[in-house]
Amino acid sequence: MSQDIEREKQLADQAAAARTQGEESPLVASFRQAHPEWVGEVINAFGETTIIVPRESIVEACRFFKTTVGLEFDMLSDLCGVDRGPEEDPRFEVNYQLFSTKKHHRLRLKVLLAEDDPRVQTVTGIWRTANWHERETFDLFGVVFEGHPDLRRILLPDDWQGHALRKDFPLRGYEPYSLT
């Protein structure tokens, strides 16, 4: 029994160590040096680095990460929205998972958006792959990507009401459940 308790403590310590702030990645340092005004908050946890970027400067920040020698994030791995819940402010997040096919490093950029104004500039001009990811985020969260070439719903029907992955959207939708 006492062994188990010790083992549990050890596991808790491991988990806490993974969450604590690690050393600042050199990627962040060069970014901070070049554009200190674009760095909101830096989170180092679970071996991953997240930078919160003000939404006005996300396009410029992405361009900086793509073109700067030594960073060269030439691929946008993933882009996804998050709803923190209706009681939170700011309510929405958009995560950009960057990857470099030359340097093999990864980075996450994050933009926070308020519920009453969920708008952010599109990054389709930097990576064309952002096109469908942004359409999906628009479809499921209602985040509007300004300047997107073709911002239509992608997964749900055109006449769908509401945005399905928002926390206040019920799991089974608004229509009563019926088999007929």
Next chain:
Amino acid sequence: MATTIPPQFDVIDRPLDTQMTISMGPQHPSTHGVLRIELVLDGELIVKSTPDIGYLHTGMEKLFEYKKYQQGIVITDRMDYLNPLGNNLAYVMAVEKLLAIEIPERAQVIRVLFCELQRIASHLVWLGTHALDIGAMSVFFYCFREREKILNLIEAASGGRMTPSYFRIGGLMMDLPAGFERRCRQFQDGFIHAVDEFHTLLTGNRIFQKRTQGIGIISSEDAIDWGLTGPSLRGSGVEMDVRRTNPYTGYEKYDFDVPVEPDCDVWARYMVRMREMKESHKIVRQALERLKPGSVKADAPKVVLPDREAMKTHMDALIHHFLIVAEGFNVPAGEVYHPIEGSKGELGCYIRSDGGAKPARVHFRGPSFVNLSALPHMAEGEMIADVVAIIGSLDIVLGEIDR
């Protein structure tokens, strides 16, 4: 997903020299599921193509938020249903990253073994259907004969053929059954000849060569820009494999090559996958050699279900079992993105936890979703019959695209 029929589909008299819009799918056999493509044609040339997806959308990402972490594993099986163990691994490893638990060596080796078997199985379905789309029917039967053997192996270990849910948070469902290694070696010995057999069926076939060489070209810069990953990207001459760039479950210890072809066309993507099957075969052999006796479950009593025997004799094991099943386990707050190399490309799992037994958000970066978005780039300017070859070369699975 479009629900209204656009006016250009109305039946009206139309002179032959104008452009025509046709709707390909969603019930077209070579769209590999329920994909619809709106094609604007000038004669047989494609002027514009617009993929229309969402026919298989089942709201899986929403469903994750209502299920406990361990219940989410069965949902991942149904995403890319040709590569369910890959999906299991991406999800399970992301949760393990949040929990910061270590997986025993034996479990890691078995994970690698099954992921590679699954990759071969997925490539076999791709090869069979790709050849079938282009018009070579017999390849399909040879591929499914081999795939059947792999499914039998997966069934022997997990009980499920298409939906194994074999990888669990903190290890595996259970250890391999007795005699598994012998059966796996039997398959191994036969399979190396089977790949050569596939080559004799297709690679030297001049019709197949004419249908694939120089078709669906995407340059390496464009491929990266469009976010292509996996064999589709390696067919454009970029050496990028998550197993190499960001190794996981001990892939750095295995000796294998990453096949790359520089031709950027359907043929190159075909050759990459054909060579990849042999590389996976190599990894399976090494994994079998590495298989040493040991535990397949991590030592984390609050997360991993206890053994049946321990439950009958130890009070605390019974309590842990009850709590895990009834209430789930708490995962510390945080967010992770864990990429793995699925059979179709980079399969990433983003999980955000606010604490508690259910995730706040789960998002899957499906390689098929991203690869399909580059279809217009490859198809425009080609002939209508080539669309079928290009879709086949991307190896899409609609279950993963629509989620």
